[in-house]
Amino acid sequence: MADRVIPTVKVDAGLNDIAGPTPLQLFAHRSLRNPGLLLGTGFLLAIAAISFLGPLVFDLDPYGQNLLKRLKPPFWMAGSDPAHLLGTDHLGRDYLSRLVHGARISLSIGFLVAAVSGAIGVTLGIVAGYFRGSIDAAVMFFVTARLATPIILVALAVVAVVGSSLQTVILVLGLLLWDRYALVTRSVTLQLREQEFVIAARAAGFSQARVLLFTVLPNIANPIIVVATLEMAQAILLEAALSFLGLGVEAPLPSWGLMVSEGKEYLLFDPWVIAIPGIALLLLVLSINLVGDGLRDVTAPEGRT
Amino acid sequence: MIAFLGKRLLVAVGVTLVITFLTFLLLFVSGDPATALAGAASRAEDVEKIRALYGLDRPILVQYADWLGNALRGDLGQSLFFQLPVVDLLAGRLPVTLTVGALAMGLALAISVPLGIVAAVWRGGVIDRLALVLAVVGQAMPTFWFGLILIVVFGMMVPILPISGADDWRGYVLPVIVLGYYATPAIMRLVRSGMIDALQSDYIRTARANGLLGPTILLNHALRNAIVPLVSLTAVQFGFLLSGSIVVESVFALNGLGRLGWESIIRSDLPTVQAIILVLSGIFILLTTCADILTAWIDPRARVH
Numbered sequence: 001m002a003d004r005v006i007p008t009v010k011v012d013a014g015l016n017d018i019a020g021p022t023p024l025q026l027f028a029h030r031s032l033r034n035p036g037l038l039l040g041t042g043f044l045l046a047i048a049a050i051s052f053l054g055p056l057v058f059d060l061d062p063y064g065q066n067l068l069k070r071l072k073p074p075f076w077m078a079g080s081d082p083a084h085l086l087g088t089d090h091l092g093r094d095y096l097s098r099l100v101h102g103a104r105i106s107l108s109i110g111f112l113v114a115a116v117s118g119a120i121g122v123t124l125g126i127v128a129g130y131f132r133g134s135i136d137a138a139v140m141f142f143v144t145a146r147l148a149t150p151i152i153l154v155a156l157a158v159v160a161v162v163g164s165s166l167q168t169v170i171l172v173l174g175l176l177l178w179d180r181y182a183l184v185t186r187s188v189t190l191q192l193r194e195q196e197f198v199i200a201a202r203a204a205g206f207s208q209a210r211v212l213l214f215t216v217l218p219n220i221a222n223p224i225i226v227v228a229t230l231e232m233a234q235a236i237l238l239e240a241a242l243s244f245l246g247l248g249v250e251a252p253l254p255s256w257g258l259m260v261s262e263g264k265e266y267l268l269f270d271p272w273v274i275a276i277p278g279i280a281l282l283l284l285v286l287s288i289n290l291v292g293d294g295l296r297d298v299t300a301p302e303g304r305t
Numbered sequence: 306m307i308a309f310l311g312k313r314l315l316v317a318v319g320v321t322l323v324i325t326f327l328t329f330l331l332l333f334v335s336g337d338p339a340t341a342l343a344g345a346a347s348r349a350e351d352v353e354k355i356r357a358l359y360g361l362d363r364p365i366l367v368q369y370a371d372w373l374g375n376a377l378r379g380d381l382g383q384s385l386f387f388q389l390p391v392v393d394l395l396a397g398r399l400p401v402t403l404t405v406g407a408l409a410m411g412l413a414l415a416i417s418v419p420l421g422i423v424a425a426v427w428r429g430g431v432i433d434r435l436a437l438v439l440a441v442v443g444q445a446m447p448t449f450w451f452g453l454i455l456i457v458v459f460g461m462m463v464p465i466l467p468i469s470g471a472d473d474w475r476g477y478v479l480p481v482i483v484l485g486y487y488a489t490p491a492i493m494r495l496v497r498s499g500m501i502d503a504l505q506s507d508y509i510r511t512a513r514a515n516g517l518l519g520p521t522i523l524l525n526h527a528l529r530n531a532i533v534p535l536v537s538l539t540a541v542q543f544g545f546l547l548s549g550s551i552v553v554e555s556v557f558a559l560n561g562l563g564r565l566g567w568e569s570i571i572r573s574d575l576p577t578v579q580a581i582i583l584v585l586s587g588i589f590i591l592l593t594t595c596a597d598i599l600t601a602w603i604d605p606r607a608r609v610h
Contacts, residue, residue, distance in 0.1 A: 141316060141319060141320070141323075142323075144316060144320050144593075145319075145320045145323045145324055147541070147544075147589070147593075148320055148321075148324060148544070148586040148589045148590050148593070149324055149582075149586055150547075150548030150551075150582060150585040150586060150589075151548065152548060152549060152551050152552065153548060153551060153563070153566050153567075153570075153578075153581065153582055153585065154328070154331075154582065156551075156566075156567060156570050157328075157331060157570050157578055157582075158331065160570045160571065160573075161331065233444075233445070237445075237447055240447050240449075240450075241447065241448070241449055241552050244447075244449045244552070245449075245551075245552065245555060245567060246571075247570070247571075257447070257449075260447075260449065260450055260453065264453060267453055267456065267457055268456075268457065268460055268461055271457045271461075274450065274453050274454075274457075275454075278447065278450035278453070278454070281447050281450065282442070282445050282446055282447070282450070283445075285444075285445035285446075285447075286441060286442065286445035289441060289444055289445055290441070293441075
């Protein structure tokens, strides 16, 4: 992929510069040469900007129904209504407004689930990798148990029990998607704990908690961020699937999965009803994955193939 | 090897116990099954009678032990909705899910292994790039949406395949394509990176230096080493396919285990939900345990972990 040219350093500048470019320079240099990362970041920022600023600038009402204007097609089709660029759904609600508000739901679910599951998984992984022994065995046991759990079924069952709402979905997915964080954190911690600076911190008499939080954690941040993007994408897809199956977020909310689900009655004659939210989901998840893959290539270029 | 086997089987049994207990707990707190059984119009003393009759007034651990004992004897209780033994219900539905899952896995392997090899050998070439696009899109595409798109295509544009139900083999084609594509990216990426690592290793260079021909090196030496991790990934992916088939089964109206699970959740048919979770996680544990043993048998280094 990108070339491995590293910015040259002035040799006569003094002792401090011999080390070469700073990590930040290196990061910027590699990022700018990674088209996937640039594309993904740009697209993600655009979606975030539109979904959070759009409703402030334009009058976007995702809930207002107009039964006289049901299933109006989007602008590129015959019979479209200029007041509704992406048409209207089966209740006459403006599809563009629902799509923009739906992006907020997907993005919030992605961020919050990645945060909740990250807190669980990183804690388990770092403790397992650092202390090893029976703690490690116990954590690995729970990871195995979690992997064997059929997530969609269990998530559906929990949502059915607790009642469908945004908070429930975030909490349930957060409690289910921590396994990859735990595995990755554990394996990098296992490598890191033998390094001199960690041993030095321990030898200096710092408490275990201090070593873990201030010595180990900052040095494993990169792979954790990469996992966070993967889990964000995963959470968005799972929420869409749960909402599609009718046990995700509640009905009037414009979740993209719910939009597809509501549109499936009309898919044979108005396929754009499911095409629009589906393509939105595809593009959002695609750009998050591009950011994740790009960050992995940029932060750990030695491991890339 | 014996010690490894023993340890692995112990973990498998432990994981099964943890998962079944947690689902038992979940369904226990989900509401009063006695009230549900007695119906809305029941009197308090009727509910009490049913509670005593079904043994629902005993401590949860006793009930769990009871359920487990029955499950070990092949009795998973009565379905509250169908008034049939759950075992009979599952026996009717499991073959559909297993067929879809196995065919999808076969399709995914048939696509991803050759594609991964070609992509690795001609790295950066046209096929490598196409494979990357295929993988990136596949990872971002919501399965339920892909299914609906296929329904639009084959239901409206080229009506050559049935779009719902599975009366004959043709009903399986679309679900298998959807699930197979879902499993393809992960396997392809693993084959590709495994092959790239293998082709760069010393033993391949030695084989080349000894004058062995390209295809011999590729198939006898490189592929052999590259597919060792494929064994466990295939098992894991197959497990994911089975539990993920809930979405595909509901899109294509297939009468499999996943759809039964979803319907049972909506009908609060708790014994059935409990049994399906047990069966799905049981199959996953069985598959991954077999894969671990197989890997340990092929590659002695794996026995240490």
